[in-house]
Amino acid sequence: MYRTTEIISDGTKNPPLEGGEAGDFIINVGPQHPATHGVLHLVITLNGETIKKVEPHLGYIHRSIEKMCESLTYRQFIYVTSRMDYLSSHINNHACAMCVEKGMQIEVPARARVIRILMDELTRIASHELWLGAMAMDLGAFTPFFHTFREREMINEIMEDTCGARLTMNYMVPGGVMQDIHPDFQRKVKDFVKQFQRKIGEMDEIVTGNTIFQNRMKGVGIITREDAISFGCTGPVSRGSGVSSDTRKLFPYEGYENIEFDEVIETGCDSFARYMIRIREMQQSIRIIEQLIDNIPEGDFQAKTKAVLKLPKGDFFQRVETARGQFGVYIVSEGGTTPYRIKFRSPGFSNLSILDHIARGSKIGDLVAMMGTLDLVIPDIDR
Amino acid sequence: MTNEELKTTITGLLADASFEEGGEFLTVNVEAGAWKIFASHLRYDESLQFDFLTFCTGIDWKTHLTMVYHLDSYTYHHNIVVKVKLDAAKPEVETVSDIWQTANFHEREVYELFGVNFLHHPDLRLLILEDGWEGRNPLRKDFEDPVNMIKL
Amino acid sequence: MFSLADISKTIDTWLRLHLNDTWTLVVEMVIAGVSVIGLFAVLGLVLVIMERKVSAWIQIRLGPNRVGPKGMFQSLADTVKLLVKEGLTPDGADKFLFNLAPLIAIVVAMLLMAPIAFAKNFQLWDMNIGVLYITAVSSIMVISVLMAGWASNNKYSLLGAMRSGAQIVSYELSAGLSIIAIVILTGSLSFNEIVQSQADGWWIFKGHIPVIIAFVIFIIAATAETNRAPFDLAEAESELTAGFHTEYSGMKFALFFLAEYVNVFIVCAIGATLFLGGWMPFHIGHWDAFNHVMDFIPSSMWFFGKTFFLIFLIMWFRWTFPRLRIDQLLNLEWKYLLPISMFNILLVTAMAILKWHF
Numbered sequence: 001m002y003r004t005t006e007i008i009s010d011g012t013k014n015p016p017l018e019g020g021e022a023g024d025f026i027i028n029v030g031p032q033h034p035a036t037h038g039v040l041h042l043v044i045t046l047n048g049e050t051i052k053k054v055e056p057h058l059g060y061i062h063r064s065i066e067k068m069c070e071s072l073t074y075r076q077f078i079y080v081t082s083r084m085d086y087l088s089s090h091i092n093n094h095a096c097a098m099c100v101e102k103g104m105q106i107e108v109p110a111r112a113r114v115i116r117i118l119m120d121e122l123t124r125i126a127s128h129e130l131w132l133g134a135m136a137m138d139l140g141a142f143t144p145f146f147h148t149f150r151e152r153e154m155i156n157e158i159m160e161d162t163c164g165a166r167l168t169m170n171y172m173v174p175g176g177v178m179q180d181i182h183p184d185f186q187r188k189v190k191d192f193v194k195q196f197q198r199k200i201g202e203m204d205e206i207v208t209g210n211t212i213f214q215n216r217m218k219g220v221g222i223i224t225r226e227d228a229i230s231f232g233c234t235g236p237v238s239r240g241s242g243v244s245s246d247t248r249k250l251f252p253y254e255g256y257e258n259i260e261f262d263e264v265i266e267t268g269c270d271s272f273a274r275y276m277i278r279i280r281e282m283q284q285s286i287r288i289i290e291q292l293i294d295n296i297p298e299g300d301f302q303a304k305t306k307a308v309l310k311l312p313k314g315d316f317f318q319r320v321e322t323a324r325g326q327f328g329v330y331i332v333s334e335g336g337t338t339p340y341r342i343k344f345r346s347p348g349f350s351n352l353s354i355l356d357h358i359a360r361g362s363k364i365g366d367l368v369a370m371m372g373t374l375d376l377v378i379p380d381i382d383r
Numbered sequence: 384m385t386n387e388e389l390k391t392t393i394t395g396l397l398a399d400a401s402f403e404e405g406g407e408f409l410t411v412n413v414e415a416g417a418w419k420i421f422a423s424h425l426r427y428d429e430s431l432q433f434d435f436l437t438f439c440t441g442i443d444w445k446t447h448l449t450m451v452y453h454l455d456s457y458t459y460h461h462n463i464v465v466k467v468k469l470d471a472a473k474p475e476v477e478t479v480s481d482i483w484q485t486a487n488f489h490e491r492e493v494y495e496l497f498g499v500n501f502l503h504h505p506d507l508r509l510l511i512l513e514d515g516w517e518g519r520n521p522l523r524k525d526f527e528d529p530v531n532m533i534k535l
Numbered sequence: 536m537f538s539l540a541d542i543s544k545t546i547d548t549w550l551r552l553h554l555n556d557t558w559t560l561v562v563e564m565v566i567a568g569v570s571v572i573g574l575f576a577v578l579g580l581v582l583v584i585m586e587r588k589v590s591a592w593i594q595i596r597l598g599p600n601r602v603g604p605k606g607m608f609q610s611l612a613d614t615v616k617l618l619v620k621e622g623l624t625p626d627g628a629d630k631f632l633f634n635l636a637p638l639i640a641i642v643v644a645m646l647l648m649a650p651i652a653f654a655k656n657f658q659l660w661d662m663n664i665g666v667l668y669i670t671a672v673s674s675i676m677v678i679s680v681l682m683a684g685w686a687s688n689n690k691y692s693l694l695g696a697m698r699s700g701a702q703i704v705s706y707e708l709s710a711g712l713s714i715i716a717i718v719i720l721t722g723s724l725s726f727n728e729i730v731q732s733q734a735d736g737w738w739i740f741k742g743h744i745p746v747i748i749a750f751v752i753f754i755i756a757a758t759a760e761t762n763r764a765p766f767d768l769a770e771a772e773s774e775l776t777a778g779f780h781t782e783y784s785g786m787k788f789a790l791f792f793l794a795e796y797v798n799v800f801i802v803c804a805i806g807a808t809l810f811l812g813g814w815m816p817f818h819i820g821h822w823d824a825f826n827h828v829m830d831f832i833p834s835s836m837w838f839f840g841k842t843f844f845l846i847f848l849i850m851w852f853r854w855t856f857p858r859l860r861i862d863q864l865l866n867l868e869w870k871y872l873l874p875i876s877m878f879n880i881l882l883v884t885a886m887a888i889l890k891w892h893f
Binding site: 025026027033034035049136137138139140141142143145146147150206210212213215216363364365366367368 | 590593594595596690691694698764765767768771772773774775776854855856857858859860861862863
């Protein structure tokens with residue numbers, strides 16, 4: 001794994017690596033690299049500027065959360081999942097809470113369900129905003145990053161008011177949410193919606209309409225429909241290839257079936273399609289928020305649950321749609337207070353597996369664009 | 384297809400398939416030797432078309448291991464869970480990474496965390512653990528790491 | 536009037552009173568050398584703080600605001616930091632070339648200062664082939680980048696250097712061709728004469744559309760030649776970490792950094808001289824009263840004003856556009872800019888012969 005010390009000017013000293021040919025130019029992108037946004041390590045084999053092979057090496061931030069969860073109770077393990085896909089921590093928590101509720105057959109109050117959806121959608125927007133800025137930065141434009149963070153900051157403040165945290169919220173608990181929403185919540189969300197709708201056009205002008213951006217993204221990183229399904233891609237990555245894969249539509253949960261929103265699908269199959277998906281998804285999230293923000297039902301924010309949760313024997317699976325795709329929680333219970341085995345199906349892990357397939361034959365600059373539009377979050381991949 | 388219809392179709396394909404009752408999804412228990420052929424039936428059979436492998440993982444039951452495959456179909460929107468029982472001492476199963484490409488990464492993960500050997504896997508190397516990892520597979524129940532592990 | 540030309544004349548007269556010709560020349564060379572180095576330092580400080588303030592303004596934030604009034608001494612503090620940092624040389628590097636590369640970069644930048652007319656009658660060396668000299672010397676710049684990339688013994692650096700080589704060699708063509716457009720119109724290679732020829736109006740106004748095309752191409756090529764975004768492929772932070780200067784640290788890195796900014800200043804100064812009249816005030820035909828008022832603004836102000844306007848333009852590019860891909864970059868040059876500027880040369884030549892310009 002540690003191949004950084006090879007001396008390039010001396011071919012005789014360093015025989016070609018396993019599986020490589022003599023004359024292959026191998027560079028390590030990562031584990032510390034500006035474009036990987038974390039500790040992803042890609043070993044890429046080059047021919048000049050053209051990529052011959054991309055080989056991901058994972059594990060630099062693997063905390064073995066699945067093993068950790070085996071010794072945590074059903075109330076505790078939810079908090080660890082915030083540390084996986086830290087950009088959609090609400091949605092991760094949501095999946096875990098729902099999986100436990102499914103096993104215990106807890107009825108969640110209507111108020112809690114609406115609050116959960118609102119939080120999910122706000123998280124989705126925040127995540128996409130960060131992605132947009134980071135991706136633009138990967139392509140060499142720094143400015144959009146600051147502009148998207150202005151709106152993301154507003155969401156973070158809303159989260160801070162209600163959840164007390166800005167990144168790892170830990171707000172969802174089995175049976176509902178931890179506490180009621182802040183009195184300012186509705187007003188601030190409405191302010192945000194107004195601000196967002198004013199500014200999204202600005203982002204469109206500076207990014208979408210820019211010819212260089214379009215040239216960098218169109219026709220880059222083609223994922224066909226068959227590949228997207230076979231490689232297990234979900235979320236915007238698969239929807240960019242025309243796969244109708246929105247979990248909120250396919251396996252509705254928590255009342256998404258009663259909300260009006262469109263599943264965004266593009267058929268471009270390239271990076272630009274994936275880019276457009278996320279931009280349009282933010283608008284759909286705004287639509288969901290607008291429907292719900294004035295209609296939060298009165299009542300309890302949390303169902304009455306036992307102090308100690310014990311799931312019946314059996315296995316339970318619950319999936320949700322995070323900002324990156326389908327996130328699944330698979331709990332195997334032996335009837336105790338801790339899970340016997342837990343498995344997180346993280347979207348990033350499957351999405352990463354297609355990188356080698358689409359990167360072959362393209363340029364180094366394209367690799368950055370592809371990684372940007374696959375929207376990889378490394379703790380999500382490593383778990 | 385509903386679970387009942389799936390059940391009939393699958394019994395037609397695999398006579399000795401046993402079903403688990405009570406779960407949310409239709410769960411089929413398959414012998415390790417029959418899994419590969421059964422998998423390609425699930426994937427390519429016109430009326431089944433399970434084209435999406437949501438995830439696959441292992442479970443260590445101390446006496447034996449179980450591989451769990453969650454399959455979806457984007458064509459018919461039905462799902463199925465397949466469980467394959469493996470020997471604890473020498474867990475071996477045929478790879479399905481040629482049927483569902485995503486299995487390539489998932490099986491590599493299971494390989495290093497559970498020590499399951501996937502036969503005919505194109506690239507069965509360590510993915511997460513560091514190169515030259517010796518010792519137990521971390522997600523096995525008998526794995527103990529006195530330095531890094533937190534026990535409650 | 537109190538001008539740079541007067542000051543230099545006074546010093547010259549004073550020296551000649553006290554010393555013989557040879558010593559006068561020696562002392563004047565020393566003074567010129569010191570002032571170029573001084574100008575370097577000042578330019579480095581000013582341009583870095585300007586870049587940070589401009590980017591902050593574009594990115595709706597404040598920028599440096601802690602050191603000194605409004606953060607104006609931030610770049611001074613950064614310089615001190617870079618000076619005291621350890622300049623590491625990697626083990627596998629070619630030590631001689633590795634240390635030579637930043638020096639070449641800075642020496643080339645220094646050489647390029649020679650023919651630039653900073654103000655009326657104020658020029659280090661009014662050579663009659665000034666334009667040719669600039670295009671010739673600026674080509675050496677690529678050698679320092681290639682040297683740095685090769686000697687670092689780092690794959691990122693090597694890739695960055697190779698990109699830079701391809702890029703600078705190609706963009707020099709259209710930069711040169713757009714400069715030639717002005718040379719054709721003026722009939723001279725001397726910077727002084729080029730500025731004098733714009734006494735009744737700058738070339739960008741006098742030369743109709745062909746000169747505007749040449750100007751646009753020049754700005755694009757200049758941005759590419761100085762390796763700045765959207766053409767910063769040699770550095771390409773998100774792809775090659777830092778490109779050719781990945782392995783450099785401390786003062787050696789600072790020299791590259793300084794050379795980049797000085798180069799930006801120089802290309803903008805050349806652009807201002809060729810297209811915007813250099814130190815020549817803004818004159819309109821025979822409006823004598825207006826022209827007279829404009830003459831009251833010192834010529835150095837005009838020169839630096841125009842140069843910094845162009846620098847601002849280039850900074851604006853950097854903070855707005857994403858980076859091109861290497862094949863797109865070369866396509867842009869060979870498929871679009873080069874044919875356009877070649878055709879443009881024909882137009883300009885026709886215009887010059889038929890005296891269509893004002």
